Structures are given as structure tokens and as C-alpha cells.
Amino acid sequence: MLSPSIFKAYDIRGIVDDTLTPAAVKSIGQAIGNKILSKNLRECIVGRDGRLSGPALSDSLIQGLITAGVNVIDIGMVATPMVYWATHALKTACGVMVTGSHNPPEYNGLKMMIAGEALWGQEILNLRDQINSGLPSPAQLPGRVIQQNIEAAYFKRIVSDIKLSLPLKVAVDCGNGSPGAFAPALLRHLGCEVTELFCEVDGSFPNHHPDPARPENLEDLKHCLSITDAEIGLAFDGDGDRLGVVTKDGQIIWPDRQMMLYAQDVLSRNAGAQIIFDVKCTRLLAETIRKAGGTPLIWKTGHSLIKAKLRETGAPLAGEMSGHIFFKDRWYGFDDGLYTAARLLEILSRFKAQGEDISRLLNTLPNAPSTPELHIPCAEGEAHEIIDKLKVHAQFEQMTSMLTIDGLRVEWADGFGLARASNTTPVIVLRFEADNPEALHRIQRDFASNLLAVKPDAVLPFTLNA
Numbered sequence: 001m002l003s004p005s006i007f008k009a010y011d012i013r014g015i016v017d018d019t020l021t022p023a024a025v026k027s028i029g030q031a032i033g034n035k036i037l038s039k040n041l042r043e044c045i046v047g048r049d050g051r052l053s054g055p056a057l058s059d060s061l062i063q064g065l066i067t068a069g070v071n072v073i074d075i076g077m078v079a080t081p082m083v084y085w086a087t088h089a090l091k092t093a094c095g096v097m098v099t100g101s102h103n104p105p106e107y108n109g110l111k112m113m114i115a116g117e118a119l120w121g122q123e124i125l126n127l128r129d130q131i132n133s134g135l136p137s138p139a140q141l142p143g144r145v146i147q148q149n150i151e152a153a154y155f156k157r158i159v160s161d162i163k164l165s166l167p168l169k170v171a172v173d174c175g176n177g178s179p180g181a182f183a184p185a186l187l188r189h190l191g192c193e194v195t196e197l198f199c200e201v202d203g204s205f206p207n208h209h210p211d212p213a214r215p216e217n218l219e220d221l222k223h224c225l226s227i228t229d230a231e232i233g234l235a236f237d238g239d240g241d242r243l244g245v246v247t248k249d250g251q252i253i254w255p256d257r258q259m260m261l262y263a264q265d266v267l268s269r270n271a272g273a274q275i276i277f278d279v280k281c282t283r284l285l286a287e288t289i290r291k292a293g294g295t296p297l298i299w300k301t302g303h304s305l306i307k308a309k310l311r312e313t314g315a316p317l318a319g320e321m322s323g324h325i326f327f328k329d330r331w332y333g334f335d336d337g338l339y340t341a342a343r344l345l346e347i348l349s350r351f352k353a354q355g356e357d358i359s360r361l362l363n364t365l366p367n368a369p370s371t372p373e374l375h376i377p378c379a380e381g382e383a384h385e386i387i388d389k390l391k392v393h394a395q396f397e398q399m400t401s402m403l404t405i406d407g408l409r410v411e412w413a414d415g416f417g418l419a420r421a422s423n424t425t426p427v428i429v430l431r432f433e434a435d436n437p438e439a440l441h442r443i444q445r446d447f448a449s450n451l452l453a454v455k456p457d458a459v460l461p462f463t464l465n466a
Helices: 023-039 054-068 082-090 122-133 151-161 183-189 217-228 255-267 284-289 305-313 338-353 358-363 382-393 435-453
Strands: 012-015 043-048 070-079 093-098 105-112 145-147 169-173 193-197 230-234 242-246 273-280 294-299 317-319 323-326 376-377 401-404 406-412 415-423 427-434
Touching: 023 054, 023 093, 023 105, 023 122, 043 054, 043 082, 054 070, 054 093, 054 105, 070 082, 070 093, 070 122, 082 093, 082 105, 082 151, 082 338, 151 183, 151 294, 151 338, 169 183, 169 217, 183 193, 183 230, 183 338, 193 217, 217 230, 217 242, 230 338, 230 358, 242 255, 242 338, 242 358, 255 284, 255 317, 255 323, 255 338, 273 284, 273 305, 284 294, 294 305, 305 317, 305 323, 323 338, 338 358, 358 401, 382 406, 382 427, 382 435, 406 435, 415 435
Parallel strands: 043 070, 043 093, 070 145, 169 193, 169 230, 273 294, 273 317
Antiparallel strands: 012 105, 093 105, 230 242, 317 323, 376 427, 401 406, 406 415, 415 427
């Protein structure tokens, strides 16, 4: 029996040799293979990140796939978006990446795409149910495995699309994740001068955690920018589907503000288009999109959910606060930190050619006092119950709107507050933004009183007397 804990909302993930064993991964591979065949497809891309457990789990996954009768193209150690790209370039429409993303070294997992769509939610649970009810007998004709290196073709595709107006000097921190084997080389292909930090792939992550969503993981990059002539700092997560950005003067440009630049660029070629972003993003992004002639669309958090909405709407661009950016304009609509970095540099080089200081440009993007993502710990399953109660009972004074597609996002004339249940960990996620600190504290107090009304023992991650 498989551990039910490994089947998450957007992927499969667990502790290696504990909840996620080679035998479990082989069974999952066979179930994925059966699903691929049910779509009248027969080939699947398999890649892995740089984790120490990657080779063994990748082998188990491949054994499961070929047992089902699926042919496998093994592209080896790559960044996750290279698997997604390979499904398009090699026309398989199916791919599985063995990756623990930004989780600690003892974790690993699977991100899955079948028939061009990321598996999430019930589709992932269906794999579990299929295994628990008994997998069919192995295929009479097992699948075959071939190895293929796609690095050069992937680089060629990006370089054919991206043109820098002027060369840039870039500092790159890969946190010893798999992007370290590719990002510096790609940027040099684009004409950049690259200073490398922790680009040696090491699945023990000896320097810092490969997660640019956490400010402490960007300190080394800030220091590098302060002592070198690099003009911009780029940081990648452990498997390369997310991007962090730091200016020369050490300011973090969070993904919702990066999206302002991307949206303006995309809308210059796609007038009136929808631009999608998740509920955690700044309300200033919607204003920027409208001013650029686009239509803002707020959607649920989760890279698989955003991808599905992108496909549904035909929008040319989408992004999440977490750093997943999805370009459909000139690209394929999947989250690719390496390609996003290239697009950012293209935009910045254009401004540099016009005499702009790129740090000043980034720092002057619309901004407002805000909190980082804050968490209220809950018992397993409790967070969703609390949010459901809030939707029924919460009362907010003088609000202008309430959005309930993913938790509660409450808007006021001078700010917003968000409370949502995480789909990956047992916590309530909070975020606040306002025009000034006084408004920020008022909104926090309003949320606090509503939260404490439905969960009196809640440990608030902020003080009420500020």
C-alpha cells in the first residue's frame, strides 16, 4: 500500500526510502504509463534534477513506464522546463520529471504531464486509486528506452527567440540545483557576461536552500552584486521552473512586480489580451495591466491550476507570486525559469540601450507596503475547514469587494488582505498590502478578528498593537 501522504495537489512528493520508495515510484510509473496509453499515446519524456536519489528513482519510474508498454526518451539530468519543452519538441505530449523542487535534500517527487496537460488534483489521486486497486498485468510488448541529450536544441530554440539589445553582466545563483548545469551556459549563449554562484550541481545543497521565494536564500546573491560589476542578479529554484530577481543595490523584485514588465512587453504585441495572476499578487499588477491595455484576471494559486486556466483562456501570459511565470507569447505556455530569465534580460537590455539604469527601472516599478507570505499552523485538514467558515461568517467593514475563488481575498480602496488554505502544507496562508503602514495594520486587525472568531486558538504571525 502506498503512503497517501505523497499524493499532493500539484505533484507527487515524499521522503526518499520512507514514504517515497523505488517500488512505489515503479508502481506510479506503471499507472502513468496506463494513463498515457489510454490517451492513445505511446511515448514519454523522463528527466530528473540533481538530487542524490534522482538516478535510482528515475530508473524505477522508467521501469514502470516500460512495464506498461510505453516507450521512454530519457533526457537525463535537466531542469524541469526542459522536460516540458521536450514534450513539444519531440512531440510526445507526455513527460515526467523526477524532482523535489525546492524541498530539503531528503525529498524527491514527480511532476507529470500527459496529453499536454499537467496532472493535478483528482487526476493524481486517480493514479493512487489505480495502484491500490491493482495494476493490470505487464504489457506483452514492453516499451523501449532511448537516451537523448536535448541541451543544444533547447538552447538553440531560446537563442533563436531572444535578442539582447546590449550585452548584460549577470550574477547567477543556482543554489547547487540542476539549473546550474544549464543557466550560466544559456546566458553566455545570449551574449551575457556571467558571474556564477553555487552552479555546481550538488543534491545535498551545501550552501543554501535553492528557493528564491525566501529572502534569506538571496543574501549571497546580494553580496555578490555588491562586490562585482554584475548589473542584475538571477536566482533559480532547485529544478529551474521559478526565477528570483535582485537589483544591483540589493532590492528583491518579487514575481508579481516582475510580471508588470512582462505584461507591458506582451501587451505591446497582444492588445487587449487577458493576463492571469494568482490571488497572492499585488493589486498594483492589475492596475499596470489595465494601463497597458490588457485585461487582468485573478486566479487560484498553483502552477497546475494556472496552466489549466492559461489553456482555457488562450491568455498570452500568466504568473504566480511563487515565481512560476508562463509565457504563451513566443513560447509554449509552461513555467520556465530559464526562459523567463532570458525574456527579462531582453527587456532590460532594451531599456539599457535607451540609456536607462536597469536597477532604477526595476526599483521604480509600482510598489506598496506589504507583508511576505505569512502562515498560521493548523491540524491536518483544518485549514480548509476554517476558510470555509470564514467565507460564511466573515464581516469586513468598508470593503469594496471579496473574491472567494481561492480562500478570501478582500479588497479595500487602500489595500487588500488574503487568507487561503495551502494545498501543500497544513497552514492558512496570509498576505496583506496597503497604501501605507496604518492601512496595512488596520487590514491585518480586521482579518485577525475574523480569524479568531472561527479559530480562537490561532497563533497569529503578526502583532495587533503595531
